[in-house]
Amino acid sequence: MMAILTLEETKTWLRVDGPDEEPLIQTLIGAAEAYLHNAVEIEFDGSNQLAKLFCLVLCADWYENRDLIGSQPSGKVRFTCQSILAQLQNAYTPEEAP
Numbered sequence: 001m002m003a004i005l006t007l008e009e010t011k012t013w014l015r016v017d018g019p020d021e022e023p024l025i026q027t028l029i030g031a032a033e034a035y036l037h038n039a040v041e042i043e044f045d046g047s048n049q050l051a052k053l054f055c056l057v058l059c060a061d062w063y064e065n066r067d068l069i070g071s072q073p074s075g076k077v078r079f080t081c082q083s084i085l086a087q088l089q090n091a092y093t094p095e096e097a098p
Contacts, residue, residue, distance in 0.1 A: 002043055002044070002045040002046075003033070003045065003046060004029075004032075004033050004036070004044055004045060004046050004048070004051050004052055004055050005029045005032070005033065005046065005052060005055050005056065005059070006046070007022060007025060007026060007029065009056075010025055010028070010029055010056065010059055011025060013056045013059070013060060014059065014060055014063050024063070025059070025063070028058075028059045028062050028063055029055070029059060031058075031062070032054075032055040032056075032058040032059050032062070033055055035058060036051060036054055036055060036058075036085075036088075039085050039089075040085060040088050040089045042088065042089075044088075048088075050084055050087060050088055050091075051088060053084065054081065054084040054085065054088070057077055057080055057081060057084070058077070058081060060077075061077045061081075
């Protein structure tokens with residue numbers, strides 16, 4: 001699977017300084033990218049800004065609500081995530097996927 005997010009841009013999005021949280025953030029990045037891939041069955045890379053935004057929103061939600069890791073997005077971001085997933089699914093057929 002291609003990488004969508006970098007550690008540094010995700011730390012910036014989360015407003016995290018220093019290396020202490022890096023292992024957790026790497027886990028969140030991997031989980032968000034896998035979640036997106038499993039949801040739409042399309043492989044994206046870092047050039048797709050909507051896929052990047054989806055993963056950043058999901059990482060932030062999971063980071064702020066750590067007890068929900070591995071489950072559906074929390075209620076406060078569920079609509080945003082569902083909307084982005086629908087757009088990504090509708091925008092690309094497997095032949096058109098980046």
